[in-house]
Structures are given as structure tokens and as C-alpha cells.
Amino acid sequence: MTTQELVSQIKKKKSFLCIGLDVDLEKIPQHLLEKEDPIFEFNKAIIDATNHLAVAYKPNTAFYEAYGIKGWQALQKTVDYLNKNYPEIYTIADAKRGDIGNTSTRYAKAFFEDLNFDSITVAPYMGKDSVEPFLAFSEKHTILLALTSNEGAFDFQTKKVNEQELYKTVLETSKTWKNSENLMYVVGATKAEFFTEIRKIVPKSFLLVPGVGAQGGNLQEVCKYGLNENIGLLINSARGIIYASAEENFAETAAEKAVELQQQMETIIAEM
Numbered sequence: 205m206t207t208q209e210l211v212s213q214i215k216k217k218k219s220f221l222c223i224g225l226d227v228d229l230e231k232i233p234q235h236l237l238e239k240e241d242p243i244f245e246f247n248k249a250i251i252d253a254t255n256h257l258a259v260a261y262k263p264n265t266a267f268y269e270a271y272g273i274k275g276w277q278a279l280q281k282t283v284d285y286l287n288k289n290y291p292e293i294y295t296i297a298d299a300k301r302g303d304i305g306n307t308s309t310r311y312a313k314a315f316f317e318d319l320n321f322d323s324i325t326v327a328p329y330m331g332k333d334s335v336e337p338f339l340a341f342s343e344k345h346t347i348l349l350a351l352t353s354n355e356g357a358f359d360f361q362t363k364k365v366n367e368q369e370l371y372k373t374v375l376e377t378s379k380t381w382k383n384s385e386n387l388m389y390v391v392g393a394t395k396a397e398f399f400t401e402i403r404k405i406v407p408k409s410f411l412l413v414p415g416v417g418a419q420g421g422n423l424q425e426v427c428k429y430g431l432n433e434n435i436g437l438l439i440n441s442a443r444g445i446i447y448a449s450a451e452e453n454f455a456e457t458a459a460e461k462a463v464e465l466q467q468q469m470e471t472i473i474a475e476m
């Protein structure tokens with residue numbers, strides 16, 4: 205999907221919500237465990253109930269890999285279901301990959317060609333030749349970890365190397381890579397005070413912002429400093445939406461949580 209198609213969808217739905225599909229069999233409604241593929245049934249119900257409120261879905265692959273072959277099949281079925289039934293929806297494989305070039309090419313093929321995701325999260329630590337194989341795919345986005353939502357972000361990302369914080373070097377250097385127009389960046393919602401600095405370096409890029417909901421990030425704060433003329437933000441919430449209820453009506457309750465965020469987004473867009 206092109207960036208322009210994503211922007212059009214955001215404007216149409218008045219939403220820049222991304223729902224995290226991080227499925228844990230211990231947290232989903234227990235009646236689903238009787239089904240042949242409980243992970244997929246859970247995702248399908250959440251997607252059917254929330255697709256008009258969200259512009260993107262982000263399964264984190266760890267939650268699927270943890271269940272072996274069945275988990276991987278459920279991931280494939282989920283992305284196929286989205287692509288077939290809701291082709292306007294933007295899909296993100298949260299896989300945090302990145303390796304020597306030769307290996308990154310295989311990761312890129314796995315997620316962009318075989319699974320047919322629109323984008324993948326990638327770690328910048330191994331540098332240019334580990335990221336460019338992902339960038340080589342047109343109409344696909346590579347979402348580079350810039351400043352993550354967790355406490356450990358302060359271990360390396362905010363440390364100065366040659367008098368500049370490492371996350372800033374990641375942003376600046378990545379702009380020089382081939383096909384860098386295919387980049388987006390991860391910035392945690394828990395780091396709202398950093399958005400002004402980040403926007404100075406990447407004013408036009410889309411930022412994937414996890415950490416609203418269960419991790420305590422604040423939507424209004426993030427938007428105050430992070431919005432650009434194309435919105436430029438995808439706000440992700442997983443647990444805060446998908447596990448709002450473990451009762452039979454879990455999908456409706458998830459939709460109620462999604463509406464709360466979407467309505468706040470609609471207000472923010474109207475005030476721009």
C-alpha cells in the first residue's frame with residue numbers, strides 16, 4: 205500500500221488507530237478454545253467488530269511463533285483475511301527483524317511476498333546493509349525502531365555517541381539510505397516529550413506509536429507534538445482494546461474501547 209492510500213483511509217475514517225493483535229490463549233474468551241483455530245477466530249471477531257474504526261492492524265509475531273506451526277498458520281490466515289475482506293486496511297508485521305543483507309532479504313521475502321504484509325518493524329542496530337533489503341520493496345514500508353516505549357530505551361537509544369543521542373543518529377542516517385522514502389519509524393507513546401526533537405529530523409515521516417493503553421502513553425500529548433500535515437501517526441493499542449472483556453461479547457467491548465480512541469482522534473483531526 206502506498207503512503208497516500210494510507211493517508212486517504214485516515215481522512216475517510218477520521219482515525220489513525222492501529223489495533224495490536226497480540227493473541228494470548230490464556231487471555232481470550234475460553235469458549236473460543238473449543239474452535240479448531242482459536243487464535244484466528246479471536247482475530248476475525250475483533251477485526252469484524254473494529255475495522256471501521258481502525259486503519260491498521262499489527263500482529264506481533266512473537267504471539268504467533270509461541271504456538272509453533274499452528275500460530276504461524278493463524279498469522280497467515282489473519283493477514284489473508286484482512287487482505288481479502290478489508291483491502292483498504294494497512295497491515296504491519298511486528299517482527300523486529302534485521303540481519304546481514306543476505307538474511308534480511310529472506311526476511312523481507314517472508315513478510316512482504318509470502319505473507320503479503322504492507323510493512324514490517326525492523327531493528328536498526330546492524331545498520332544500512334541490514335535495512336536496505338527491506339527498503340527495496342516498492343509499496344511496502346520498513347518501520348525502523350527509533351525510540352522505543354520501554355524503560356530499556358534509555359540504555360542505548362538516548363545515550364550520546366559523538367555528542368548526539370543515538371536515536372537521532374538512527375533517524376538522520378537512515379534518511380541517507382537507498383529507497384528511504386519507504387521508511388517509517390517506531391516512537392513510543394510513553395516518550396511524548398521527545399516528539400518535538402524527532403519531528404525536527406523527520407517532519408514528513410509516518411511514526412508508529414505503541415504504548416497507548418496498557419503502557420500508559422497519552423494520546424493528546426503525542427498528537428500535540430507528533431502530528432504533521434498528513435497526520436503522520438499510527439497510534440497502536442493492543443491489550444487496552446482486545447482484552448477489554450473475556451466474555452462472549454468480547455468483540456463488542458473491544459469495539460467500544462476502539463470507539464473511545466477513534467472519537468478522540470476525530471476531535472484532534474477536526475481541531476487541526
Ligand SMILES: O=C(O)c1cc(=O)[nH]c(=O)n1[C@@H]1O[C@H](COP(=O)(O)O)[C@@H](O)[C@H]1O
Pocket residue numbers: 224226264298325351352353354390391392414415416417418419440441442443444
Ligand atoms: O514495535 C512495536 O510495535 C513496539 C515498539 C515499542 O517501542 N513498544 C511496544 O510496545 N511495541 C509493541 O507494541 C505492542 C504494545 O502492546 P500493548 O502495550 O498491549 O498496547 C506490543 O506488540 C509491543 O511489542
